Amino acid sequence: MPYRAPVTDYQFLFDHVVDLATVTATERFSDADKDVTDAILTEAGRMCEEVMYPLQRVGDLTGSVLENGVVRTPKGFAEAYGQIAEGGWISTSADPEFGGMGLPHSITTAVNEMMSGACLSLQLNPLMTQGQIEALEHHASDEIKATYLPKLVTGEWAGTMNLTEPQAGSDVGALNSKAEPNGDGSYAITGQKIFITWGDNDFTGNVCHLVLARLPDGAPGTKGISLFIVPRNIPDASGEPGVANSLKVVSLEHKLGIHGSPTAVMQYDGATGWLIGEPHDGMRAMFTMMNNARLGVGCQGIGVGEGAYQHALAYALERKQGRTPVEGGTGTIVDHADVRRMLATMRADLFAARAIAMACAVAIDMSTATGDAEWKARAAFLTPIAKAFGTDTGIAVAEMGVQVHGGMGFIEETGAAQYARDVRITSIYEGTNGIQSMDLVGRKLMDGGEAAYRLLDEIEAHAEEARATLPELAEPVWEATETLRETTEWLVAQTDMNNRFAGSVPFLKGFARILGAHYHLRAAMGEEDKGPRTKLARFYITRMLPEHSGLLSQAVRGAEDLYAISVEDLGA
Structure with missing residues (x-):
C-alpha cells in the first residue's frame, strides 16, 4: 500500500491543539504564517510519499555494505538524498546567515516525522546533520562556522x-x-x-x-x-x-x-x-545537539508507528477472515471487535504522542523566540516525555500492526515486520527511555515541580472550560490530573533519589497518558464535538486514560520492595 504523509493531522494540530499561531506571532518566526506552513507541509508530504517511501523496502532488503573500506548505500538512496538536500529539507530551521530557512523547530519536527514514516533509514542522515548544524551554530568559532555550516546547510556535507x-x-x-x-x-x-x-x-x-x-x-x-x-x-x-x-x-x-x-x-x-x-566543556556542547535530537527520535518512533498503522489498516480493509455480527460491515477483518480495538488504539495513541511532541516543539520555539525562562523550562520538561512516550508508542503500534496481520505479519514479504524491527532502536537512541524517565524525576523536578505544576494547572483549567460542552470527557481528565498532581508532590518530597528512580518509568507513562487525554480533549473541542477526532477522544479518554491509575500507583511505591529482591533471588 502507498504511504500517505499525515499532513492534515499536522494542520489540525497546529491550528486547534498546540497553537502554532503563538509561535508565528513572535517577531522571530512571523514569516511562518499559516499559508507558508501549510505549503511546506504539503510539499514535504509529497516528497515523503513519492521520493522516500519507495526506498523503504529497498533499504531493508539491500542494506548498506562496506566494500574495500567504502560504504555503499542501497540503490536510490543517493538520488533521494539529493532531492532532500535540494528541497532544503535539511536546513528548515538553520540560521539564514548560513543559508538556512530559519523556520520554527515545530515545522522541522513535523517534516522529520513524516520523513521517518516514509523511510527511517534515510531520514536518520538529515537528522544527524541538523543536530550538528545546531551545535556548531551555538558553540563553534566564527572560522569553523564559515567553513562548515554553509556546506552542511546545503547538504553537500x-x-x-x-x-x-x-x-x-x-x-x-x-x-x-x-x-x-x-x-x-x-x-x-x-x-x-x-x-x-x-x-x-x-x-x-x-x-x-x-x-x-x-x-x-x-x-x-x-x-x-x-x-x-x-x-x-x-x-x-x-x-x-x-x-x-x-x-x-x-x-x-x-x-x-x-x-x-x-x-x-x-x-x-x-x-x-x-x-x-x-x-x-564538550558535554554541554554535545547536549545542544542531543536535546533536540531526543525530540527528533521521539518523532521517529511516531513516524514509524504511523507507517505501521497505515499498513495494518490497509490490510484489515482487504483481508476477509471469519464472520462477525456487524450489520452492513465491510466483510473484512476490520469488522471484528478486537481488530477494531487494535486499530483505534494505534490511531489514538499516535495522536497523543504526536500532540505531546508538537507541544514540546512549540515550547522550544517560544523559548528561542522570547528567551522566557518558563518556556525554556516547559521545553526541558516535555523533552524526556516526548522522547520516551513517542518511541514506546511507535514500538507498541508496530507490534500491534504485526498482530493485525496475524500470521502474515510474521512473514517478511508483507512488510509489517520491518516496521517493528526498524522502530525498536528508537527507545535506545539518545539515552534509553529509562534514562529519560530518571531525567524527568531528577533534573526536571529540581525546581520543586514548578514546571510540572504549571502544566497541570493548564490541563485542569482547560478541563474546567470543557465541562460546559463535553462534561463526560472533561471530568475524567480533571480527576486524573489531580491524581497526577498528588503523585508529583510525593516524588518532589523524596530526598532518596532511588525512591524517585524506582517509579520513574510508570510516572513518565502516567504523565504522558494524561497529557494525551488533555490533547485529545482539546481536539474534540477544536472540532466542536463532532467528527472523527471527537470519537477518537472519547475512545482514548474512556478506554486508555484509566491506565494512569495503575501507573501512578506504581510511581509512589519507592525502591524498598525492589531491593528486597536480592541478586541471589533473581537467579533462584
Missing part, C-alpha cells in the same frame, strides 16, 4: 555525532578517546567509537564527525571531556574537501532493523580535528 565507545555507552565519562594538541590550533584525535549512525556514505562530498575526546589535562569523568569536529576529508584553503583524514570505518554493525542506514565502528588514528566550544 553530512554530519554525525560520536559518543559511544565499547566500554562507554550511557556512561560517556568512561571514554578513552584522547586529543593531543598539534601546536597549530588543531588536535590529533585517537580512539574508537561505535554505533555511529551514518558514519559514512557514498553521496556527500564530506562527512563531518563531532567527536568527544579527552585532552591531556582533562579531568576524569564527564567534566574533562572536550568536543572536536573531525572531517573525513580535511578542508583545503578554499574550504573544499582536501586530503583524506586519518580515520576509517572499521566495520558496519549487523542490526535488527534500519538496514539501509550504515551504523559504523569508527577508528581515529591521530586524525586532525578542531575544538568546538571551550576545553573540557
Whole structure:
C-alpha cells in the first residue's frame, strides 16, 4: 500500500491543539504564517510519499555494505538524498546567515516525522546533520562556522555525532578517546567509537564527525571531556574537501532493523580535528545537539508507528477472515471487535504522542523566540516525555500492526515486520527511555515541580472550560490530573533519589497518558464535538486514560520492595 504523509493531522494540530499561531506571532518566526506552513507541509508530504517511501523496502532488503573500506548505500538512496538536500529539507530551521530557512523547530519536527514514516533509514542522515548544524551554530568559532555550516546547510556535507565507545555507552565519562594538541590550533584525535549512525556514505562530498575526546589535562569523568569536529576529508584553503583524514570505518554493525542506514565502528588514528566550544566543556556542547535530537527520535518512533498503522489498516480493509455480527460491515477483518480495538488504539495513541511532541516543539520555539525562562523550562520538561512516550508508542503500534496481520505479519514479504524491527532502536537512541524517565524525576523536578505544576494547572483549567460542552470527557481528565498532581508532590518530597528512580518509568507513562487525554480533549473541542477526532477522544479518554491509575500507583511505591529482591533471588 502507498504511504500517505499525515499532513492534515499536522494542520489540525497546529491550528486547534498546540497553537502554532503563538509561535508565528513572535517577531522571530512571523514569516511562518499559516499559508507558508501549510505549503511546506504539503510539499514535504509529497516528497515523503513519492521520493522516500519507495526506498523503504529497498533499504531493508539491500542494506548498506562496506566494500574495500567504502560504504555503499542501497540503490536510490543517493538520488533521494539529493532531492532532500535540494528541497532544503535539511536546513528548515538553520540560521539564514548560513543559508538556512530559519523556520520554527515545530515545522522541522513535523517534516522529520513524516520523513521517518516514509523511510527511517534515510531520514536518520538529515537528522544527524541538523543536530550538528545546531551545535556548531551555538558553540563553534566564527572560522569553523564559515567553513562548515554553509556546506552542511546545503547538504553537500553530512554530519554525525560520536559518543559511544565499547566500554562507554550511557556512561560517556568512561571514554578513552584522547586529543593531543598539534601546536597549530588543531588536535590529533585517537580512539574508537561505535554505533555511529551514518558514519559514512557514498553521496556527500564530506562527512563531518563531532567527536568527544579527552585532552591531556582533562579531568576524569564527564567534566574533562572536550568536543572536536573531525572531517573525513580535511578542508583545503578554499574550504573544499582536501586530503583524506586519518580515520576509517572499521566495520558496519549487523542490526535488527534500519538496514539501509550504515551504523559504523569508527577508528581515529591521530586524525586532525578542531575544538568546538571551550576545553573540557564538550558535554554541554554535545547536549545542544542531543536535546533536540531526543525530540527528533521521539518523532521517529511516531513516524514509524504511523507507517505501521497505515499498513495494518490497509490490510484489515482487504483481508476477509471469519464472520462477525456487524450489520452492513465491510466483510473484512476490520469488522471484528478486537481488530477494531487494535486499530483505534494505534490511531489514538499516535495522536497523543504526536500532540505531546508538537507541544514540546512549540515550547522550544517560544523559548528561542522570547528567551522566557518558563518556556525554556516547559521545553526541558516535555523533552524526556516526548522522547520516551513517542518511541514506546511507535514500538507498541508496530507490534500491534504485526498482530493485525496475524500470521502474515510474521512473514517478511508483507512488510509489517520491518516496521517493528526498524522502530525498536528508537527507545535506545539518545539515552534509553529509562534514562529519560530518571531525567524527568531528577533534573526536571529540581525546581520543586514548578514546571510540572504549571502544566497541570493548564490541563485542569482547560478541563474546567470543557465541562460546559463535553462534561463526560472533561471530568475524567480533571480527576486524573489531580491524581497526577498528588503523585508529583510525593516524588518532589523524596530526598532518596532511588525512591524517585524506582517509579520513574510508570510516572513518565502516567504523565504522558494524561497529557494525551488533555490533547485529545482539546481536539474534540477544536472540532466542536463532532467528527472523527471527537470519537477518537472519547475512545482514548474512556478506554486508555484509566491506565494512569495503575501507573501512578506504581510511581509512589519507592525502591524498598525492589531491593528486597536480592541478586541471589533473581537467579533462584
